[in-house]
Amino acid sequence: MIGLIIRRFFQLVLLLIGISFIVFMSMYLAPGDPASVIGGPTASESDIAAIREDLGLNKPVLVQYFDYMKNVVQGNLGYSFQTNQSVSDAIFTRFPNTLNLAIASMVVAVILGVSAGIISAIKQNSWFDISSTTVALAGISIPNFWLGTMLILLFSVTLGWFPVGGLNAPFYTIEGMKQLILPAITLGTASAAMIARMSRSTMLEVIRADYIRTAKAKGVKQKTVIWVHALRNAMIPVITVIGMNFGALLGGTIITEQVFAINGVGRLMIDAIAARDFPMVQGTVLLVAALFVVVNLIVDIIYSVIDPRISYD
């Protein structure tokens, strides 16, 4: 186990170096100049050159990259071109919002997905199964921005049950939950659908397994057979899907944050890209990549807890 964590740590470091290089180069190659964005439309040539000099943008790109990485290794992600705010501060004030949203979406997705998948499997070809598989297909197909807009239209504008947007109250207050619920559904629907499909198919496979027949032959109650003997076996592939989705959710909150006006990392990233704010883009991308790796590590650890056949020693 500790060996696995150490191995993953080194992989993470290599991955982050690779990603930072790619992002740095693509920002450099992409059209648009941060200096002219900062200077605004009225800035003269010499003003822009001064800004460039000030930000170190006149140096060769590889030198810029090494300067940047030198700071990163020392724990300094640099300063925003736009606001001069520290990138790590900007990220850490907004990250809790994104994390809240991602966790809430995942809770929605796991509860809906796993239970719908299992009920579908035990009642295969029933009306519940058919309608839940259909809804799941729709859930995967519906784009987030449309679903979010429709939810706002129905529940916030027409019915007035939930606020139209924003996320500023803590999640454990009623107000915070109200703010979180629509974005969580918006973001979690596609994951719920994927989890439901996976749970259904693995459960269908597991309930036909020999050991399920053995459990029944011992006189185990049907409920225990399903929720204890079958579920734990069926969950192993589902955990993979949950992990991958959670990783994607952390990076994929951009649209939902835009629709619901939530001040999260996703919006930070989009704004930074629009303004050619290189350090900010780098910082947010590195954060998302690191989170993805960490979530995958956690998934691998959960595997070994659920399935005794998996061991990392």
Place this chain on the structure above:
Amino acid sequence: MEQLLQVNDLVTQFRTAEGNLSAVRGVSFSVNKGETLCVVGESGCGKSITSLSIMGLLPSNGAITGGSILFNDEELTTKTEDQLRRLRGNQISMIFQEPMTALNPVFTIGYQLREPLMIHRNMTKNEASRKAVELLEEVGIPDPVKKLKQFPHELSGGMRQRVMIAMALACKPSLLIADEPTTALDVTIQAEILDLIDDLKRDMDMGVVFVTHDMGVVAEIADRVMVMYAGEVVEIGNVEDIFNDPQHPYTKGLLASVPNIDEESKTFDAIPGTLPNLNEKIDGCRFHPRCPFATDKCREQSPPAFSVGETHQSKCWLQEVNNNVESANPS
């Protein structure tokens, strides 16, 4: 001897895309206490489905559509799922063919062994653990205390089958159904497992229904033998009757197809043809397309079960001829 299980005219059908197909067609037999009945026949002849019918564990598209199953004079076919569940693992137990997949991979041996004891005997976890250690000792597993904490993948096939047997015997059932329990094991382990089942049967005065396609196993453990073909019982009798005086051409074929080391030149006498599909319509005797002695009567009418001796029956028209000859020339 006291009768334990009485199956009468059992019919088990499966719903499929091609309509209802009968896998078991009017099977009747009985098992006494302390007796081993071996059920033999080719793969797909309905042996396993007969045993799953008794357990009430048919796949979801299968159902008993006729006949009766009396266990200790209680009708099983009309019992509710919950009533059957209380019998399973308690008074009727089953061991399956494939020990590698029959144990749940994510639970410890201890958890799986404690389950029937906690369900049927209302034992606490500690009581059940102590009993589980005794059971593992009884089936000859070394270091049982350590084994309780292990997972199935840490045990060999033979050990897993012993665990399955310990699990099946946990509540001292009066009937044990063993569906090819040694088929997946190598020969030395097979002999040990057979001895174990035989010893435990004697100790506990258990009735055993032993499903197999291996005539060697039958010779070793059977008191009585039931030969099945295409969902029907074609011959039933004491083990001596079947081995020394087989009547049905199918039984003779099965015995002839056992390789014999003493006759070097002999090749295998395989029975020509294959088992008919469930959806195949066959008039008359279901074995006639493969039978070297088939007559026109065999092709038209299904034979009844003729008595050969007091305990011996054969479902074959040849028997009618023999019986007539015998009754014509009483010797």
